[in-house]
Amino acid sequence: MSTGVIGRPDEQLEVILPEMKKMKTENSEMQEADLRVTIAGVELANPVMTASGTFGSGMEYSEFVDLNRLGAVVTKGVADVPWEGNATPRVAEVYGGMLNAIGLQNPGIDTFLKRDLPFLKKFDTKVIVNVCGHTEEEYLRVVEKLRDQPVDMLEINISCPNVKEGGIAFGLVPRGVENITKKIKAAAAQPVIMKLSPNVTDIAEIARAAEAGGADALSLINTLTGMKIDVQRRTFVLANKTGGMSGPAIHPVAVRMVWQCAQAVSIPLIGMGGIRSTEDALEFMLAGASAVAVGTANFIQPDITAEIVDGMRSYVQEQGLANIREIIGTVH
Amino acid sequence: MKYRKKQQAAVISQKELVSGIYDLQLSVPDIAAQARAGQFVSLYCADKSRLLPRPVSLAGIGREEGTIRLIYRVSGAGTEEFSRLQPGDTLELLGPLGNGFPVETITGSREETGTRVFLIGGGIGIPPLLETAKALKDSVGVTGCTDGTGRIQITAVLGYRDSSTFLSREFNTVCDHVLIASEDGSIGTKGTVLDALREAGEISERPGRKNTVWFACGPTPMLRALKTCAEENGISCWLSLEERMACGVGACLACVCRTADTDEHSQVKNRRICKDGPVFRAEEIEL
């Protein structure tokens, strides 16, 4: 376990006497509730992040939500060169969710560093750069370029279902996950979060492989591969035929996977998949996540992340908690 | 800093114009105050199993009244839900979104009289052109440059399936001319808007119509044909495009169109319809 990690609550929680706990509670009702969490030594003001690909690099949504209020902004996947992405239609709605096959369109690391990162640095929030590539070398080139940049953490997408070998080649087998994790850890200056695919037989096995490779934390879940067919036109709705499913409908699957990984590894977890309310986010934390990321719900309500931060604050107060960290992984 | 927010609109009225096409008036002052012709709003379904907002163009903007007007065709579950809205009901929406038609660029940059603006709409692409016609007219005061009184002349070219036309009478009150085409020939020119333009002598072998501007909205095959035609005839042409959307604000990259050159924002040959569009210069995009 790397230094300063708060992940497995049983290891980090201070032992608090009941009287002290009561004092703290009365205190916290007067003050702001303590929502701070630490992942791989990086302290976030609160556990709420944006999920990669649903929030660009924050610029567009900064008109709708105060980025200073977020624990972290996780950027759209960035590659070593600009990527065109897939043909349209790139999205389809499904019951309680959506499919996307954007194909990791991105402007490339150079434009990201010149334009997007300086924009994000104007805010008082942590910046996590999501990295994508087709090959090991492509990932490493991005990671290298980020070495001396003011970036708090890297999230490595080894699980995009929409790009041929868009990382999925590394992300689906334990050996591949361990290898790529090792190489990225060796090259990276910042803590490394590996983002896992749910499209595997045993997510816990993959999580253990990433941990063995030296990952500082894990993000899960990425989208579940799906398909939608237009019965009138008798063809696929998405140009890419298949797409990644996200949104409320995948939430129980994601909670289950986070819980399974929490039992399997001791590095911190970032839970995501279908969050659209405070309660949805808290489920992930109770299942073992130290932080959460909100994706598709941004499309439904642009300021949902800030609302969830407020919701967590109320929860801490209502439940009489000293801080939000107390609940992490308490359902097991 | 004031952040933009999802709005609650109150339904003022709704009526079915022709079978399956609805005319919805909403009270939503924040949006009405900022909106421009050619922009759109994202409508949210009450049934939360339908997550994604439905983009619908502004067919009318009542700045003083704080109202907007939407005209849409029922084409699926979401629009079917909207068609059941009654006065007094509320509807969640986000907007205004997108760029809109460059009304001021047209009316502002051409001091001399004689600009002929054609508003070319096919089917459910017609409604946003009505507000565009009004905006053009408001922007110059008087229209009808042929008789020397106004600075621009506005012609609507409206393509319908059959004789169940909608809005054509309203176009008559704001435009100098209205040309109509119907696929089955039951009204106006038989065929498409292109046939109507051809019949009016607007598509010819005389290139270099510097004083002619086309604003168009409608199905992709129509836009594609107009783009080719405008290029051949040296006409300045703007097209309003459509694509499946998720965020509607430029963040998710769902709604891109192909561009002729590398785009400054994306660094590849595509642009976001929701944020950089929906209105683009014809030569800038590929269809």
Ligand SMILES: Cc1cc2nc3c(=O)[nH]c(=O)nc-3n(C[C@H](O)[C@H](O)[C@H](O)COP(=O)(O)OP(=O)(O)OC[C@H]3O[C@@H](n4cnc5c(N)ncnc54)[C@H](O)[C@@H]3O)c2cc1C
């Ligand atoms: C910028 C823009 C402006 C538009 N303006 C109008 C307008 O003024 N009047 C009008 O009748 N229609 C307009 N449309 C089309 C309108 O958005 C669709 O008809 C509507 O989303 C269909 O929703 P549904 O639930 O009824 O259909 P469903 O087929 O059930 O919808 C399923 C999903 O597909 C999306 N979708 C389906 N058809 C389209 C489409 N043609 N374009 C984009 N997304 C689609 C829906 O938004 C939804 O996410 C516009 C589209 C765009 C992109």
Ligand SMILES: Cc1cc2nc3c(=O)[nH]c(=O)nc-3n(C[C@H](O)[C@H](O)[C@H](O)COP(=O)(O)O)c2cc1C
């Ligand atoms: C439109 C869209 C684009 C996405 N792009 C990325 C991406 O570039 N990199 C990545 O790691 N995950 C990407 N994801 C996955 C999300 O980050 C998240 O893992 C997933 O959507 C589940 O969360 P949600 O249900 O809250 O959306 C994308 C998801 C969506 C909907």
Ligand code: FES
């Ligand atoms: S719909 Fe998300 S970028 Fe246009």
